[in-house]
Amino acid sequence: MKTVAVLGGGIGGLSAAYYLCKSPQLTKVIVLESSGRFGGWLWSSRRSDGAVFEHGPRGIRPAGPVGHNTLNMVEDLGLEGEILPVSYSHESSKNRYLYVRGQLHRMPSGFSGIFRTVPPFSRPLLFSLAPEILVKKGKEDDESIHSFVSRRLGKELADIAVDSLCRGVFAGDSRKLSLRSCFPPFYKAEQERGSLTLGLLLGSGSTSAVSPGPLAQRSVKESWAQWSLRRGVESLPESLTEFLQQSGKVQLHRETAVKHIEASASGWKVHLEDGLISADHIISALPAKVLSCVLPDSWQTLIQLLQDVSAVTVAVVNLEYDGSILPVKGFGHLIPSSEDPGVLGVVYDSVPFPEHNRPNGETTRLTVMMGGAWFQEVFGAPEAVTAESLLARATEAVSGQLGVTAAPSWSHVALHKDCIPQYYLGHFKRVESMRSFIRKNNLSLSLIGSSYDGVSVNDVIFSGRTAVQEVLAGGV
Missing domain, CATH: 3.50.50.60 (FAD/NAD(P)-binding domain)
Structure with a gap:
């Protein structure tokens, strides 16, 4: 057998x-x-009134061979009717924010965005991208993400945008994380094209082939940026x-x-x-x-x-507020470690997936992510942290960063120990x-x-x- x-x-x-x-x-x-x-970490709460809250991953990206592979599985399982797609033209795809120096800043988007100076950055992105193709290729077989971006695009982008991105994706420190393992396309772009910009524009090397089924083909045709499922992931x-x-x-x-x-x-x-x-x-x-x-x-x-292989602990705090309380509409905001090491970011769940709101009465659902590589220094040992203290820290972040004066009408605190490996x-x-x-x-x-x-x-x-x-x- x-x-x-x-x-x-x-x-x-x-x-x-x-x-x-x-x-x-x-x-x-x-x-x-x-x-x-x-x-495992795919964990959704479904309330009796119809609201859905994610305590782990939420939107899943459809792009590339690995994205097509997942959609092929979803289709095979008969879940295509449950899909909640979010297109690139949706406000949650176009509007992503950084919280820097006490203010929310919309990240540059679209072609025109690279020509203008957009706070919190001190110059147009074009000034970082244009000379990048002349930067010499790195000689080491691995490099931290922060070092790579500082070397090729400048320290400001590394300190603000990339630091925040690594906190949002890996709950990790860009100064310690490996570029080669965390962002293989960036590493390959430099190795094979000598430039990050040229590599991403022209492509670098072949990737694993996955034949996209009808659902994956639909995701391409409709320009999905991410997707979820009606009853949660x-x-x-x-x-x-x-x-x-x-x-x-x-x-x-x-x-x-x-x-x-x-x-x-x-x-x-x-x-x-x-x-x-x-x-x-x-x-x-x-x-x-x-x-x-x-x-x-x-x-x-x-x-x-x-x-x-180390892993970090993340506190995930789901909050529900009565009414529409967001000052901006978008996917959410990330926070660089220099601004607030304890709070990684806030996801505006109601914007990409309003279908997960309760059907009766207007509400706003948010998720506050905290800790990660900074958990121990900010909150102490995970075993000793209380749900009450994490909830207080999360609501304080929402109040201070989004100007929300109301208290949440519902909350859920999950402490995920060693949930994200650090490469x-x-x-x-x-x-x-x-x-x-x-x-x-x-x-x-x-x-x-x-x-x-x-x-x-x-x-x-x-x-x-x-x-x-x-x-x-x-x-x-």
Whole structure:
């Protein structure tokens, strides 16, 4: 019997199981999830009055091979009727803000935006972009994002725009994050074209080909910038779970923590709290540090590499206000670390997805993101922080930064410990070394999920697909 054990029932593990159960080569897939629910960080609250709140990822980008791949899955699961698309012409796509020096500033958008001086920047973007093509190519095999942008586009853009962007995407510090691992297209653009501007305009190298299905083709035709689902993004793992349950090939186990794994003559023995599972192959969708704790002690090289992948804690505070309280309309605003290290940004959820508002009575939904790489220094140890203090900090940010004087009519505080891996300098070498160890020791083990090849929902789903293709090609 050909059996694959999938460790972790987040979106990565569920996606791997989805691709596995479509293959006639496999007769059994076992998914082991330590918590009481599947879906991981994809977590939506649906109130009885119809309102929907996201406690993790919200809008998902449709672009590129990984975006098309996710939409192909959505279509296959029969969710296309649930899609809530947001086009590039929508006000939430065109209007994104920075909160700098105590004021909201709209980011330049469109072609004309690069010719004008737009606060908080001291000169037009053109003055940074034009000389960039003459900047010499970096000589190092990796570089921090802040260093790269300072070198090619100037310190002001690095300190304000890129610092804020990295806080919004990775909840991380641009001075520590790896350009090569966090923004591979930027690294490739410089390496292959000698210029960030030329590389992005002309394209750099080939990417993985994914044939877009009808839904992905529609996203291109209609110029989607992002999308969600009518009942929240958790509908995706819920539909995957239902698909797997009905496949007849997949065993789904909640509240089943993996205690230890060991190689056996026939493959693997997976030790659980109250039993043992045998498998021919393991696909681990566990966070790197969690996986390191269940490996055999003799694999110290791999254990150390996994433990070197850090992750940060983020507080996500959902707020609902009665009436229309926003002074501007857009996707939200980000805050550079120099302005307020504790608050990463505020998302104006009601603007891109008004369908998630309660149907009766006008309301405004916001999400305040806090902490990340600055959590410990601003809030202290996650174990000691109270929900009340996080809520107070979030409402204070909304009041001070958006001028909202009213108190929220509803709130929800979620503390996500170690939720976003940080790809520090040399991350690509660490991941290469991990997979090299696995190959050299001939281990039937695949590493997927946000710890390795990208932190976005699309990246994680695609990592599951890639691993399954490699497993099947190897004839498990």
